Amino acid sequence: MKSFLLFLLPVFLFLASEAGYARHAAIVIDADTGMILHEVEANQPWYPASLTKSMTLYMTFEAIQSGQIQLGSILKASDHASRQPKSKLGLRRGEKLTTRDAILAVITRSANDAAVVLAEAIGGTEDNFAAMMTVRARSLGMNNTRFMNATGLPNNWQVTTARDLALLAWRIQRDFPNYYQYFSAHEFYYKGQTMRGINAFVANYPGAEGMKTGFTCGSGYNLMASAHQNDQRLIGVVMGGMTSKERYQLMTQLMDNAFAHNYNANPTMNITTARRYSTSVPPYQLSCGNGGSFHQAARTVASGQGADTVRQVQSTKTAYKNSRVGTRKTASKTKLSRKARTSTKSVRLSKSKSVHQAKSSGRVKTTVKSTRYKKANTLPKTASSHKAKTVKKSKTKSITTAKASH
Secondary structure: OHHHHHHHHHHHHHHHHHHOOOOOEEEEEEOOOOEEEEEEOOOOOEOOHHHHHHHHHHHHHHHHHHOOOOOOOEEEOOHHHHOOOOOOOOOOOOOEEEHHHHHHHHHHHOOHHHHHHHHHHHHOOHHHHHHHHHHHHHHHOOOOOEOOOOOOOOOOOOEEOHHHHHHHHHHHHHHOHHHHHHHHOOEEEEOOEEEEOOOHHHHHOOOEEEEEEEEEOOOEEEEEEEEEEOOEEEEEEEEEEOOHHHHHHHHHHHHHHHHOOOOOOOOOOEOOOOOOOOOOOOOOOOOOOOOHHHHHHHHHHHOOOOHHHHHHHHHHHHHHHOHHHHHHHHHHHHHHHHHHHHHHHHHHHHHHHHHHHHHHHHHHHHHHHHHHHHHHHHHHHHHHHHHHHHHHHHHHHHHHHHHHHO
């Protein structure tokens, strides 16, 4: 009995410590097998913040592998890229850098301008690239992820889950082992300066290999990480830390307990098959920023300010749920509208033809009637004329006879 209690003690201690943190999402998986070792709200939609750039890099590695671009390709910053907010390299319009420098700037400095340069080099525009990202993410099995930009800057419709991001990290390791090493970079040399990395987990955790940090007011402090100890490699994702320090603490606990085998020794769910769909709204984690339309409405409902606002939130959630099929519905409505217009036009044309035919028929009938009337009037006149000629001829004959007799 004592040995059993001693076995459960670490688990209870971890659960107690985890309960001391604010709401967050987390997951840790075995990177070799893909088995899920532990998860907390892993399928809850969340704002990805700069963890978005991990997908931007996945697309970049894929473009390099296919030959679309190369590590040494010279990329040029557009006006749109140069106007990105911090964090950034400070690229000016027309300024050039290599694909490799852009990758390292995204990983070490989370540079928004460098991320947009990569996006435009691959997709033409950032909007088009974001659509490509979403399509590729869904094909990987990231069913609850939608991208609206390449940077992770705030957008209410840009969402993901801890599970989806763990799957992405797992696929990066497996699909691009040669490029995966870039995530371990602590610094890179650019334009005569050494750019230091901002990922404290990579710098301080034993056996840490990478990967990416993220932060917005909506998401809180996020972290995607991988580490290797005692012939075991783990991937962890934490979303929603209330401070930068807290996300590192949460990840450290997650990794420590997984390496110590304090979680389920016989996991049954794999990251590739745990595909659950969610339609709930992401939480807005911190009090900074404008809060977003979803969360302003939600906070009003929470404060009990009337049924109208409840309906507003329900309507917002419905729109969020149906966003995947919204385009198809719009297209369907457009087709129906076109059919309706075509039908109306056909009816009008049919009516017009009927009226025209009726008028034409009326004119024909009138013409026939008139012709018959003319013929009717002509025949009597002809007969009368013939009679008159006959009478006249008869009279002339009589007179001639009379003269002859005389």
